[in-house]
Amino acid sequence: MSDTSSHPLHLFRINAGSCNGCDVELTVTEAVERFDVATLGCHYADTPEQAQIFLITGPLTTRLRQEVLALYAAAPAPKVTVAVGACGASCGVFRDSYAVSGPLEKEITVDLNIPGCPPRPQALLDGIAAAVRLYRQRRGETLPPLASASDVAVPERLRGAPRFAAAACVGCRVCAHVCAGGAIRFDDKEEGVALTLWENSCTFCGLCAHYCPSGALTLSNDWRRTHPQSQSYQQTVHGEVPQSPCSDCDASFTAAPPELLRRALGGTAAPIEPLRQLCPDCRRRHNLTFATRGVKR
Amino acid sequence: MSTTITLGPQQLGLEEPMYFRVEVDGEQVTNLDVIAGHAHRGMEHLVMKRNLYQNITLLERLCSLCSNSHPSTFCVAVEEIAGIVIPERAEYLRCIADEIKRISSHLFNCAVLGHIVGETALFRWVMELREIMQECKETIYGNRMDLAANCIGGVRYDLDAEYTDYLWQQLERMKAPLEALYQRYAEEGPLRQRTEGVGILTPEAARHYAVVGPVARASGIAGDVRRSAPYAAYDRLNLEVPLRQEGDVRARALVRLTEAQQSVGLIQQALKNLPAGPLCATRLPEIPAGEAISKSEAPRGELIYYLQTDGTEMPLRLKWRVPSYMNWEALKPMLIGGPVADIPLIVNSIDPCISCTDR
Ligand code: SF4
Numbered sequence: 001m002s003d004t005s006s007h008p009l010h011l012f013r014i015n016a017g018s019c020n021g022c023d024v025e026l027t028v029t030e031a032v033e034r035f036d037v038a039t040l041g042c043h044y045a046d047t048p049e050q051a052q053i054f055l056i057t058g059p060l061t062t063r064l065r066q067e068v069l070a071l072y073a074a075a076p077a078p079k080v081t082v083a084v085g086a087c088g089a090s091c092g093v094f095r096d097s098y099a100v101s102g103p104l105e106k107e108i109t110v111d112l113n114i115p116g117c118p119p120r121p122q123a124l125l126d127g128i129a130a131a132v133r134l135y136r137q138r139r140g141e142t143l144p145p146l147a148s149a150s151d152v153a154v155p156e157r158l159r160g161a162p163r164f165a166a167a168a169c170v171g172c173r174v175c176a177h178v179c180a181g182g183a184i185r186f187d188d189k190e191e192g193v194a195l196t197l198w199e200n201s202c203t204f205c206g207l208c209a210h211y212c213p214s215g216a217l218t219l220s221n222d223w224r225r226t227h228p229q230s231q232s233y234q235q236t237v238h239g240e241v242p243q244s245p246c247s248d249c250d251a252s253f254t255a256a257p258p259e260l261l262r263r264a265l266g267g268t269a270a271p272i273e274p275l276r277q278l279c280p281d282c283r284r285r286h287n288l289t290f291a292t293r294g295v296k297r
Numbered sequence: 298m299s300t301t302i303t304l305g306p307q308q309l310g311l312e313e314p315m316y317f318r319v320e321v322d323g324e325q326v327t328n329l330d331v332i333a334g335h336a337h338r339g340m341e342h343l344v345m346k347r348n349l350y351q352n353i354t355l356l357e358r359l360c361s362l363c364s365n366s367h368p369s370t371f372c373v374a375v376e377e378i379a380g381i382v383i384p385e386r387a388e389y390l391r392c393i394a395d396e397i398k399r400i401s402s403h404l405f406n407c408a409v410l411g412h413i414v415g416e417t418a419l420f421r422w423v424m425e426l427r428e429i430m431q432e433c434k435e436t437i438y439g440n441r442m443d444l445a446a447n448c449i450g451g452v453r454y455d456l457d458a459e460y461t462d463y464l465w466q467q468l469e470r471m472k473a474p475l476e477a478l479y480q481r482y483a484e485e486g487p488l489r490q491r492t493e494g495v496g497i498l499t500p501e502a503a504r505h506y507a508v509v510g511p512v513a514r515a516s517g518i519a520g521d522v523r524r525s526a527p528y529a530a531y532d533r534l535n536l537e538v539p540l541r542q543e544g545d546v547r548a549r550a551l552v553r554l555t556e557a558q559q560s561v562g563l564i565q566q567a568l569k570n571l572p573a574g575p576l577c578a579t580r581l582p583e584i585p586a587g588e589a590i591s592k593s594e595a596p597r598g599e600l601i602y603y604l605q606t607d608g609t610e611m612p613l614r615l616k617w618r619v620p621s622y623m624n625w626e627a628l629k630p631m632l633i634g635g636p637v638a639d640i641p642l643i644v645n646s647i648d649p650c651i652s653c654t655d656r
C-alpha cells in the first residue's frame with residue numbers, strides 16, 4: 001500500500017460563484033508562508049482527479065451547478081468535501097435567489113463547514129486540518145499529529161461567534177430586522193420570547209450587535225468554528241427573554257433590562273426601579289397619577 | 298486556419314469563474330468573446346428582497362476585493378435621499394477604509410501578475426507584503442476582507458489613539474517595500490520585457506471604450522472620481538492622480554503601484570487631520586421616497602449606484618455600473634492580433650472582477 005499517512009494530500013478548490021472573498025483568502029494559504037497548507041502536509045492539485053479534499057466556495061450559482069458537479073464527480077472516492085464560508089454552508093447572504101442552486105448539501109455530500117465570511121486563513125487551516133484527519137480516518141490510517149493554527153494574539157475586535165445575553169434583551173427584534181442572512185429568528189412563547197441565531201447563516205458582519213440597543217447581542221472573537229456538516233443546524237445561539245409579572249396587575253411583560261436604562265439614561269436612579277417592574281399599562285396609569293397630582297379638576 | 302478555443306479560470310490563473318471564447322489563427326488571437334454570468338447570484342433581485350439595512354451587509358459581498366466601495370457608495374445614496382449629512386469624522390474614516398482596501402486590492406493584482414509570468418518568488422513576496430494590510434483590516438475592522446465599516450449616516454468603527462498609532466506604524470512598514478516593488482516593475486529586466494508593449498490600449502481606444510480606473514489612467518486619461526466628484530473627505534485630502542501614456546500591461550501595473558503608495562499617504566493625511574466628533578448622524582432614520590445617484594472611485598475605477606426608494610425600508614430599485622464592466626470590452630483591442638500566450642497576462646492587467654460584473 002503506497003498511500004501512507006506521510007504522503008501529502010491534494011486539495012482542489014472550486015469557486016461555485018463566490019464574491020471572491022473566500023477564494024482570495026484561500027490563495028493566501030498557498031502564498032503566505034505561515035498560512036501555507038504545506039505545513040499540514042497538503043498541496044493544491046491542478047486537476048480534480050488528483051485531489052482527495054475539495055474546498056468549495058460560493059453559494060452554487062445555477063449557472064455553475066453542472067460544472068461544479070462534474071468537477072466533483074471527476075475525483076475518485078474516498079474524498080472529503082469542505083464547504084468554505086457562510087455561502088457553502090447556507091448560501092449566506094445570497095439565499096432565496098432564482099440564480100442560486102445551493103446550499104451545496106442539496107447536491108453533494110458535504111463533510112465539513114468552515115464558518116466565516118470569509119474565514120480567516122487560520123480558520124481555513126483549521127478546517128483543512130480537520131479534513132485531513134477525516135480523510136485519514138476513512139482510509140483507516142493512523143493519525144499523524146498535525147500542527148494546528150497558532151492562536152496567539154487574536155485581535156480583540158475580530159468578528160467571530162455571536163453571543164446572546166438574554167437577560168439584557170429588550171425583545172425589540174432590530175437584530176433580526178437588519179440581518180442580511182436571515183440568521184436570527186424570534187419565537188413567541190407563553191413564558192416569553194426566544195431568540196435563535198443559526199451560525200451557518202451568519203456572516204459575522206456585526207450589524208445586529210451594532211443596532212442592538214442594550215448590548216444583548218455581541219460578537220466574540222472566537223473564530224475556531226469548523227464543524228461536521230451533520231452538526232450544522234445545531235450550531236446555534238439560543239436564549240429566552242424572560243417575562244416577569246407586573247408588580248401591580250400581575251400580567252407578564254418584558255421588563256426593560258438595567259443595561260438599556262443605563263445606556264438610555266446614563267444609569268438608573270433609584271426611583272426608576274419600581275417603575276421598571278410595572279407593565280406598560282400600569283406604568284402609564286402610575287405616571288398619569290403622578291403627573292396630575294395636586295391638579296384641580 | 299482559424300480555430301475556436303475556450304479558456305477558463307484554470308488556464309487564465311484567475312480566482313474567479315471567467316470564461317473566454319477565443320478565435321485563434323496559429324498563435325495569434327483573431328477575435329474573442331467573454332462568456333459571462335457564472336457568478337451571477339441575482340443581486341438585483343436580492344437587493345429588492347432585503348431592506349436598506351440588510352443591504353449594507355449584502356452589498357459588501359457583491360465583490361470582496363472592493364467590498365468597502367459598495368456599502369459606502371450605497372450609504373451615500375441612501376443619505377442623499379434622506380438628506381442626512383454624515384459627521385466629518387465619519388467622512389475621514391470612510392476614506393481610510395477605502396484606501397486600505399485599495400492597497401490590498403492593487404497588491405493582489407500585482408502579485409497575480411508575478412504568478413502569471415512565472416516569478417513565484419515575487420508572487421509570494423507581494424502576498425507577504427499585502428499581509429500587513431490584511432492584519433490591519435482584521436485588527437481594526439474585525440475581518441481581513443469585509444470591513445463592516447459603514448452604516449447609514451456614517452461609520453461603525455472608530456480609531457482611538459492606540460489604533461491610530463498602530464495603523465500609522467503599519468503604514469510606515471509599507472513604504473520602503475512599496476517603493477522597492479515599484480522599482481522592480483519599472484526597472485530593466487525580464488519583468489519589464491514581459492510586460493512592456495504588451496496589450497496596448499491607445500488613448501483613442503481607451504476613450505472609445507470609455508474605460509475607467511487604472512486602465513484609463515495607464516492610457517493617458519486622467520479620470521478619478523476622488524478628484525472629479527469628491528465624496529467623503531476626499532476634497533480635503535491632497536491627491537495626485539498618476540498618469541501614464543503607454544497603455545500597456547506594464548503601465549497599468551505601475552499606475553496601481555503608484556496608487557498604492559499614494560493610498561498610504563492619503564491614510565496618513567486622514568489620520569493626521571482626523572476631526573473629533575460623532576461617528577454616525579442617526580440610528581434608524583426614516584428614508585423617504587426618492588432617488589439618488591452616487592459615485593465613488595473603487596480600486597478598479599468609477600463605481601456608480603442608482604437607488605430608488607418609495608418611503609418604505611425596501612428599495613424600489615437598485616442598479617449599478619461597476620468598473621470592470623467598462624474595462625472588459627477593451628480587452629478586444631488589447632488582445633486581438635497578439636499571441637495567445639499573452640492572454641492571461643493581459644486579462645489580469647485590467648484586474649477584472651467577475652463577481653461585480655456578473656452579480
Ligand atoms: S462566504 Fe462570504 S466571503 Fe465567502 S464567498 Fe460567500 S459572501 Fe464571499
Ligand code: SF4
Binds near residue numbers: 162197
Ligand atoms: S452578525 Fe448578526 S446581523 Fe450579521 S449575519 Fe450574523 S446574525 Fe446576522
